[in-house]
Amino acid sequence: MKHATVKESLEATARTDRPMPDEWIQVPVHELVSLTLWSIANPASISTRGAVTKASKAQKMILDRIVGTRRPGTNPAARAEEAIEFIDLTEGAIKE
Secondary structure, eight states, rough: OOOOOOHHHHHHHHHSSSOOOSSSSGGHHHHHHHHHHHHHHSSTTTTSHHHHHHHHHHHHEEEEEEEEOOOTTTTOOSSSSSOOOOOOTTTTTOOO
16 A cells, blocks of 8 residues: 555545545545545535534645645745635525
8 A cells, every 4th residue: 555645645535526435444544534524625514503614624724735834924835836626615605
């Protein structure tokens, strides 16, 4: 089994649009953690209490691991060629 870092695992999971596996025992742990984190970060249900907060925290975890963090007073750690696309959590929240 190949060793995978957190960043590599999150990036690999983002590249593949694979649903949660039926056979949990056959999937490496790092892939299961990445799949779970991505599934929490994307489809937040507005009707469920705390779902948006939970999704925001998961998005921040993913963003910090993929892009990186920075020391206070330095330029933001951002790469122009990398982009992460999340589902808009506010969509459907405002009822007119």
